[in-house]
Amino acid sequence: MAKMKLRVGVIGVGAIADEKHLPNWQELEAEGRVELIGVCDIVSERAHEMAAKYGARVVHTDYKKMLADDKYDIIDVCTQNRHHAPITIASLKAGAHVIVEKPMAMNSAECRAMIQAAETNKRKLMVAQFMRFEPDSEKLKEVIDAGRLGTIYSANATYLRRRGIPGWGKFHIAKESLGGPLIDIGVHVLDLAIWLMGCPKPIAASGKVYRMFGDREDLCNAEWGEPYDRKEFDVEDYASAYVRFERDITLTMEVSWAANIENERSGVSILGDKAGISTSPLGLYGYENRSLTTTRFDWLPPQSGHRMEIRHFTECVERNRPVRVKPEESLRVQQIIDAIYESSRTNAEVPIKAT
Ligand SMILES: NC(=O)c1ccc[n+]([C@@H]2O[C@H](COP(=O)([O-])OP(=O)(O)OC[C@H]3O[C@@H](n4cnc5c(N)ncnc54)[C@H](O)[C@@H]3O)[C@@H](O)[C@H]2O)c1
Known part of the structure; x- marks a missing residue:
């Protein structure tokens, strides 16, 4: 049949x-x-x-x-x-x-x-969450799950664009999208960092979001173009945050659609007491016999995460x-994002009741 x-x-x-x-x-x-x-x-x-x-x-x-x-x-x-x-x-x-x-x-x-x-x-x-399916992410997950990092205690998730505000769609309108880079591109690196760490439960978050460029007439959005209406722009274009998880794990985060920096940079790094990893450049950083070691992964199968x-x-x-991407894990990522926006409004750390 x-x-x-x-x-x-x-x-x-x-x-x-x-x-x-x-x-x-x-x-x-x-x-x-x-x-x-x-x-x-x-x-x-x-x-x-x-x-x-x-x-x-x-x-x-x-x-x-x-x-x-x-x-x-x-x-x-x-x-x-x-x-x-x-x-x-x-x-x-x-x-x-x-x-x-x-x-x-x-x-x-x-x-x-x-x-x-x-x-x-x-x-x-x-x-x-296509980043979980990229070959680099899968390799790092394999290395981390094999215990190569030892005790994981901290992570960083970064996605900074010098100028890159989406000009199509409705990314710049809060009632359509909720927010700017925090929910748009921050969600990618936040999800990836948490997944790589084995999905520890978040317990609190604090952060601040800023709207510095997106509604300005003199914005230079470089190669990302200019089509959206500046008057409609009511989301952030930069955010920084600090997240606490169970087991004393912490995460720092910085994201932007526009910031006065030299180059766009993005990636996740994770620290353990035996070794650390980063996605860009892709590597495992440890020590052996009183010297420091760096492991590179020179070939990975070319595959698209999407x-x-x-x-x-x-x-x-x-x-x-x-x-692979369990909806409960995506809920926890959303809880962190909600808490960061609330913390930005209240100027205080926001507890998270993760289920
Ligand atoms: N995974 C990624 O890398 C990635 C990249 C870009 C966008 N996205 C996500 O994908 C989504 C869409 O982004 P996009 O860039 O394609 O935006 P887009 O504006 O190009 O496309 C959205 C489409 O949805 C249509 N639409 C809106 N409401 C609808 C409804 N009720 N019924 C049917 N169609 C409806 C719109 O007319 C539009 O054609 C967003 O949630 C965005 O965050 C993900």
């Missing part, structure tokens, strides 16, 4: 869907593992353009109608942050497994409701396996 193909639908077919999701669904379709049934976007031309480009059978502008008209095994949510929770919950209720773009949602209450819907409907839910996350999620559905 022919193997059943998973029926896939993609909701919100903007930049990330076009660049990183739909090509990978198309590849899986060519392998005979999935069928791209429907795409949906509130911008009708966009939905039609993407359906034609990737061969979707049906086109929708209303996700509720899309979920009512056809049965889907997998729904891939690639809308702006504001729509992640309602679309994910509706899709889970309609019986689909859901992969949703980062950040999981606009706040931890929404994340909890998404997890509840996944549990009630016995469906899988995973946030598309491609691997979609293949992984498909395999989890096909074989009923647990997903």
